[in-house]
Amino acid sequence: MGRNLQNGDRLRPVDLARGHGLSTQAVRNYEAAGILPAAGRTPHGYRTYTSLHASALRAFLALVPGHGHRTAASIMRAVNRGAVDEAFRLIDESHAQLLDDRRTLRAVESALRDLEPTMAPGHGAGPELAVVPGAGGTFIGPLAGQLGIRPATLRKWERAGLVRPRRDPRTGYRVYDEADVRDARLAHQLRRGGYLLEQIAPLIVQVRAAGGLEPLEAALRDWHGRLSARGRRMLTGAAELEAYLRAAGGVNQAAVQPT
Template identity: 65%
Template sequence: MSSPRWRPVDLAREHGLSTQAVRNYEEAGILPPARRSPYGYRAYSETHAQALRAFLALIPGFGHATATAIMQAVTEQRIEQALELIDAGHVQLRQDRLTLTAVEHALRDLAAPEPATGSSFVGPLARRLGVRPATLRKWERAGLLRPRRDRTTGYRVYAAADVRDAQLAHQLRRGGYSLGRIALLLDQVRTAGGVEPLEATLADWRTRLTRRGRAMLAGSAALHAYLTESSSLRG
């Protein structure tokens, strides 16, 4: 490790953190252990500074929990595991992009004339979406779905429009939208008779995915710089 020259306050000031936060990151294994002076004071190095930069750069793209797990793996020299976590993040981003495309397709279907057939019951619809029947009932209570009741059995019957609403709700939930926001959007679609109210939402979603992808690149670059620094010092 390089010659220590950073105090906890020095690392903290660079990022607007408290000194206690820096100590907490070290104790959590996000930063490697610091050297101690004869009086017990922590003495950090440029390696610690780069580790902290890497951690903070990883958070916007991968989230706090995954960024923590990545840095802990690096601190413990489990580099392959750290890289697997990064790979998983990119896989998830790719899946989210595919989800957005699916939502766009669902919206095009929603805009099409409703077919006379295609009704379903709660069990088959839940299996089709890969959710529990209780989830569909929760969505109904939140105003997302409005199935009719069979007069004889009392069972919920989802018409073709309800099925499409459920598919759209499922996709938007996958995109991170709250039940209340989805209910409002579906109400707007029903009232407006079209999907125009969702266009801004989808544009915002795509912008957030792009921002997340770039944040992943920035975080990976910072982690690469940290790994390079650490390897050169160990070598």
């Protein structure tokens, strides 16, 4: 979609910029990046834009909140070079990522529900866990046994940052405190759900940052809200992109008419 697609009233760069709260340099940068169709030029070499450029800019700015700047830019570049299917593929990937994020959230919530009985106040670590005298923790063997995994698995989780046991100064053995047990249980639930270690690690970080499972409830509500907001922003972006495709298609309609 180049100059032959421009139509409507002429707009100066400053008109296009002010109408969208941008600087004229930002508009020029977007054009140079292929986010906007190429501008027309006056006999004196000044750029001129049209309502089509304004529609392209609205589409891009609407796509950014839902898809991110890089993906939104890639979508617009694909549309402007006529690769609409490529643009749709990029949009599909963003929606797939959103769906995956929703599944991850559900998995975390399910894992936390499974942990609630064992992590309830006064429940303790459970009879299967051998408490280290004077240290307030459990060794790797009893914890692995309770979870039904091998000690080597816990060591692998430690290397991935999922658990952070300390070392007993007398024996050098790993000692898992209450927070470590919680993190190990959560990691175990998520692994059973098919999640990879690299997917689990940032979730464990969120649990630690929240200070435990109960404070994490607020974080989960916020997570729900952010996912819903992202979904709505994607809808807004899709509407503006459709408007731009219609505007560009109307200009280029003769080129696709059957002969």
